Amino acid sequence: MFTCIGYAASSATTPLAPFTFQRRDCGPLDVQIDITHCGICHSDIHTARSEWGPASYPCVPGHEIIGRVAAVGVDVTRFKLGELVGVGCMVNSCQTCASCEAGLEQYCDAGPTWTYNSPDPAFPKTDAYTFGGYSRAIVVDERFVLRVPENLDPAAAAPLLCAGITTWSPLSHWKVGVGHKVGIVGLGGLGHMAVKFAVALGAEVTLFTTSVSKVEDGKRLGAHRVVISRDAEAMAAEANQFDFILDAVSAEHDINAYLALLKQDGHMVLVGLPEKPMSIGAFSLVAKRRSLAGSAIGGIQETQEMLDFCGKHNITSDIEVVHADQINEAYERVLRSDVKYRFVIDMDTMPKSVQA
Numbered sequence: 001m002f003t004c005i006g007y008a009a010s011s012a013t014t015p016l017a018p019f020t021f022q023r024r025d026c027g028p029l030d031v032q033i034d035i036t037h038c039g040i041c042h043s044d045i046h047t048a049r050s051e052w053g054p055a056s057y058p059c060v061p062g063h064e065i066i067g068r069v070a071a072v073g074v075d076v077t078r079f080k081l082g083e084l085v086g087v088g089c090m091v092n093s094c095q096t097c098a099s100c101e102a103g104l105e106q107y108c109d110a111g112p113t114w115t116y117n118s119p120d121p122a123f124p125k126t127d128a129y130t131f132g133g134y135s136r137a138i139v140v141d142e143r144f145v146l147r148v149p150e151n152l153d154p155a156a157a158a159p160l161l162c163a164g165i166t167t168w169s170p171l172s173h174w175k176v177g178v179g180h181k182v183g184i185v186g187l188g189g190l191g192h193m194a195v196k197f198a199v200a201l202g203a204e205v206t207l208f209t210t211s212v213s214k215v216e217d218g219k220r221l222g223a224h225r226v227v228i229s230r231d232a233e234a235m236a237a238e239a240n241q242f243d244f245i246l247d248a249v250s251a252e253h254d255i256n257a258y259l260a261l262l263k264q265d266g267h268m269v270l271v272g273l274p275e276k277p278m279s280i281g282a283f284s285l286v287a288k289r290r291s292l293a294g295s296a297i298g299g300i301q302e303t304q305e306m307l308d309f310c311g312k313h314n315i316t317s318d319i320e321v322v323h324a325d326q327i328n329e330a331y332e333r334v335l336r337s338d339v340k341y342r343f344v345i346d347m348d349t350m351p352k353s354v355q356a
Contacts, residue, residue, distance in 0.1 A: 006132075030140065038345045060133075061116050062134040107296070152316055178203070209226065
């Protein structure tokens with residue numbers, strides 16, 4: 001074991017604060033990573049505040065991790081010291097169910113081992129939970145470590161490990177590309193990545209936003225058109241036009257208005273997570289044999305493919321870098337949607353020691 005320093009929530013209502021804890025040394029197939037950057041995801045806030053069910057405290061969030069390989073186990077073959085690598089939302093899975101065998105570990109029948117706040121299989125006879133990337137280092141099974149292209153800015157690459165793969169996975173699965181007319185609903189941490197990916201894949205991309213202030217930014221990111229979704233006439237003009245719509249909005253909204261924009265046999269996929277159940281009109285689906293689906297992050301192979309694509313096309317997230325002592329402020333700004341479009345923590349600003 002070795003001592004590590006991070007930022008942790010000690011309860012659902014207390015601010016995150018410096019925290020000293022123990023990481024395991026590298027086992028035969030482990031990779032130890034010195035973390036340089038970690039993104040702040042809205043799910044970090046939900047978990048730290050027990051909004052998705054009771055969290056295990058202390059809770060060290062963070063699953064958009066970028067760093068350099070600092071040590072490897074004796075049987076590791078895929079990684080060498082000094083390589084730029086990443087870790088996303090998962091650090092293990094059963095590896096034997098149909099989903100895992102298909103490279104879709106995010107849908108593991110037993111449930112993946114999440115990067116934080118998940119029972120830690122490295123300590124099966126204890127009540128230990130995983131600690132995430134708001135820390136100076138992490139140790140992960142090599143199967144769940146990803147190679148990050150060296151041409152990418154490490155800070156701006158961090159959100160690719162969650163926001164990136166969450167939007168890439170459905171675009172890849174439904175084979176979005178040249179000749180497709182694609183709609184992206186919402187321009188936030190997820191939506192801005194979806195716009196970048198869909199454009200790079202060759203689709204004709206329309207951004208739907210409620211905010212006039214986001215029109216120019218949508219075009220800057222590559223959207224060919226921007227439609228204000230509060231404008232009923234503008235929405236009506238888009239009816240039956242789209243092959244694929246990706247809904248990245250987590251606030252309450254009427255998805256029937258967007259289902260009506262799909263062509264016959266068009267697909268709408270949800271990646272946002274509204275808190276309340278949605279009401280879906282049957283005629284919105286059956287009238288044109290439309291389909292509605294959901295998608296969660298992506299498997300390890302798919303995530304590596306996404307990172308390689310980003311390296312080839314020089315795609316990263318739009319970010320604001322913050323110091324470790326600004327994490328709580330960043331959380332409040334995320335809740336106010338006061339960021340374009342992801343916060344990333346600079347781990348050089350993490351304390352080197354914690355006073356008792």
